[in-house]
Amino acid sequence: MLKLEDICMQVSNDNGENIEILKGLNIEFQKGKVYAVTGPNGGGKTSIAKVIMGIYRHTKGHIYLEDEDISDLSITERARKGIGYAFQQPPRFKGLTIKNVLNIASPEADLMYLRKYLRDVGLCPEDYLDRDLGAGLSGGEIKRIEMAQLLLRAPLISIFDEPEAGVDLWTIQKLLGLIVSRYKNNPNKTAVIITHNEKIIPMCDEILVVDGGVITAQGTPKEIWHLIKDDIECKVRDQCQGDVIYEIK
Amino acid sequence: MKLSKLDLELLNAIADIKEVPRGALNIRLNGAAVIRQSSPNISVGPNDDGTGLIVEIKPGTKDETVHVPVVLTQAGLQDKVYNTFIVGEGADATIIAGCGIHNDSHAISRHDGIHEIIVKAGAKLKYLEKHYGEGSDSGKRVLNPTTVITVEAGASAELEMIQIKGVDDTVRSTVAHVHEKGSLKIIERLLTQGEQKAESDIQILLEGIGGTAQVLSRAVAQGNSFQLFRAALIGKAACLGHVECDAILMDNARIRSIPELQAEDADAVLTHEAAIGKIAGEQLVKLMSLGLTEQEAVNTILEGFLK
Numbered sequence: 001m002l003k004l005e006d007i008c009m010q011v012s013n014d015n016g017e018n019i020e021i022l023k024g025l026n027i028e029f030q031k032g033k034v035y036a037v038t039g040p041n042g043g044g045k046t047s048i049a050k051v052i053m054g055i056y057r058h059t060k061g062h063i064y065l066e067d068e069d070i071s072d073l074s075i076t077e078r079a080r081k082g083i084g085y086a087f088q089q090p091p092r093f094k095g096l097t098i099k100n101v102l103n104i105a106s107p108e109a110d111l112m113y114l115r116k117y118l119r120d121v122g123l124c125p126e127d128y129l130d131r132d133l134g135a136g137l138s139g140g141e142i143k144r145i146e147m148a149q150l151l152l153r154a155p156l157i158s159i160f161d162e163p164e165a166g167v168d169l170w171t172i173q174k175l176l177g178l179i180v181s182r183y184k185n186n187p188n189k190t191a192v193i194i195t196h197n198e199k200i201i202p203m204c205d206e207i208l209v210v211d212g213g214v215i216t217a218q219g220t221p222k223e224i225w226h227l228i229k230d231d232i233e234c235k236v237r238d239q240c241q242g243d244v245i246y247e248i249k
Numbered sequence: 250m251k252l253s254k255l256d257l258e259l260l261n262a263i264a265d266i267k268e269v270p271r272g273a274l275n276i277r278l279n280g281a282a283v284i285r286q287s288s289p290n291i292s293v294g295p296n297d298d299g300t301g302l303i304v305e306i307k308p309g310t311k312d313e314t315v316h317v318p319v320v321l322t323q324a325g326l327q328d329k330v331y332n333t334f335i336v337g338e339g340a341d342a343t344i345i346a347g348c349g350i351h352n353d354s355h356a357i358s359r360h361d362g363i364h365e366i367i368v369k370a371g372a373k374l375k376y377l378e379k380h381y382g383e384g385s386d387s388g389k390r391v392l393n394p395t396t397v398i399t400v401e402a403g404a405s406a407e408l409e410m411i412q413i414k415g416v417d418d419t420v421r422s423t424v425a426h427v428h429e430k431g432s433l434k435i436i437e438r439l440l441t442q443g444e445q446k447a448e449s450d451i452q453i454l455l456e457g458i459g460g461t462a463q464v465l466s467r468a469v470a471q472g473n474s475f476q477l478f479r480a481a482l483i484g485k486a487a488c489l490g491h492v493e494c495d496a497i498l499m500d501n502a503r504i505r506s507i508p509e510l511q512a513e514d515a516d517a518v519l520t521h522e523a524a525i526g527k528i529a530g531e532q533l534v535k536l537m538s539l540g541l542t543e544q545e546a547v548n549t550i551l552e553g554f555l556k
């Protein structure tokens with residue numbers, strides 16, 4: 001489905017020096033599978049997603065979507081070919097309503113579907129459809145609307161970037177469960193969930209651990225989760241200063 | 250009087266009028282009233298010196314609308330009008346004003362509308378004013394509205410003033426007096442392009458206890474255009490006032506925003522917020538990731554912003 005081949009990505013820092021964020025990644029995402037991408041903050045997870053979407057341009061390597069090299073395609077072209085990304089920090093829009101944005105996400109979907117997907121992410125359609133996507137919404141509400149857009153679009157590959165951030169544990173567990181089950185039963189599509197959620201990671205088909213711009217571990221939950229769990233949890237906790245989403249068993 | 254296709258197109262652009270509306274109405278075309286009618290609750294008539302209109306909405310009138318649009322299609326015309334609107338006690342009404350100019354010549358077409366609005370005690374007014382210009386030659390389309398509004402005790406008024414596009418030069422002056430427990434909301438949305446200039450000067454005097462005023466300004470400046478926005482809130486009693494100015498700047502355009510707060514009472518709470526900047530890159534990228542082209546994304550953001 002989607003293949004990253006030897007992907008490197010550089011950005012220039014405040015001093016004008018080039019720093020390498022992604023260091024030669026090789027990943028193949030297959031159809032009908034749900035992937036969990038995890039790892040400590042700053043590891044490069046969002047950068048991978050943005051490189052796939054075309055928001056960041058990779059400096060070396062190739063990206064293939066269904067065997068077509070899409071390395072030179074714009075964000076728009078990639079979106080139209082079937083790549084979708086739910087932002088870790090979605091921007092706000094003054095003057096655009098939630099309905100407007102859902103209509104952009106899926107121009108042909110009728111109102112019934114917009115309502116259904118809002119309900120799926122735990123928002124009451126009557127209260128939200130006509131609301132402005134501006135300053136009045138909480139971070140958690142913005143995240144849910146972001147997810148609704150991607151679920152509605154249902155592109156070939158859907159990348160959810162830390163959907164749990166700002167959303168209460170109970171809802172997110174249910175919601176991620178829904179995503180996992182929906183994509184596991186769909187032989188033509190792929191879901192990638194960037195997450196720290198300990199309940200969800202083991203439900204995915206495959207786990208990728210990203211740290212320092214490289215994949216440090218990869219495998220099925222059975223193979224690797226018990227090996228990496230404590231290590232990642234530790235790193236995440238250090239960086240979040242104790243404020244982690246992992247549940248205590 | 251038959252209106253031409255062009256007249257109707259302009260009326261549609263500024264007042265959503267597709268045919269002559271029922272109810273109270275005055276259509277001013279090239280400096281003279283061409284259609285004028287009153288309704289049982291709203292009288293529309295000439296003022297004493299014949300320089301404009303007096304519109305009186307009877308006390309207690311419920312949910313009625315009066316249309317007073319202005320259309321200029323004669324090139325080079327300099328039109329000036331003095332209108333007075335009185336919204337009677339306890340009435341609830343909408344005034345739809347607005348001006349559309351079509352100028353295909355190289356001469357200046359100009360309309361100065363001087364409006365005095367009195368919203369009597371307990372009344373509720375919604376005032377809508379859209380400005381629009383079009384034409385193929387270099388003749389400037391100039392619009393200079395002056396509005397003086399008094400919001401009496403317990404009354405409320407919402408003024409929505411929009412410059413859609415095509416106005417080359419505008420100087421807008423708005424002065425408001427808000428009395429005890431009166432409430433005023435002014436929404437202004439201006440688009441300037443090319444070499445256009447727009448200046449808006451809003452002054453609100455909060456004179457009575459418990460008065461509230463809110464100014465929301467949204468501006469988009471493109472090309473080489475220039476906008477100057479000035480809003481002064483003067484709190485003379487325990488009151489609440491807020492000015493918000495949001496502007497999107499594109500190309501080589503310039504915007505100056507000057508909010509002023511003047512409190513003359515320790516219980517006056519006055520605030521302002523202003524933000525000027527280009528379209529956020531994150532917003533563009535987000536919409537493009539939903540399949541829009543960059544240009545479509547820009548248009549979507551601007552349309553929403555000025556809606």
Ligand SMILES: Nc1ncnc2c1ncn2[C@@H]1O[C@H](COP(=O)(O)OP(=O)(O)O)[C@@H](O)[C@H]1O
Binds near residue numbers: 039042
């Ligand atoms: N646009 C950028 N400019 C400079 N540094 C960046 C930029 N984007 C990401 N980085 C850096 O790259 C590293 C990886 O970031 P990111 O991909 O957001 O990590 P993660 O999503 O795993 O937390 C971090 O050190 C971050 O500071």
Ligand SMILES: [Mg+2]
Binds near residue numbers: 088161
């Ligand atoms: Mg991230």
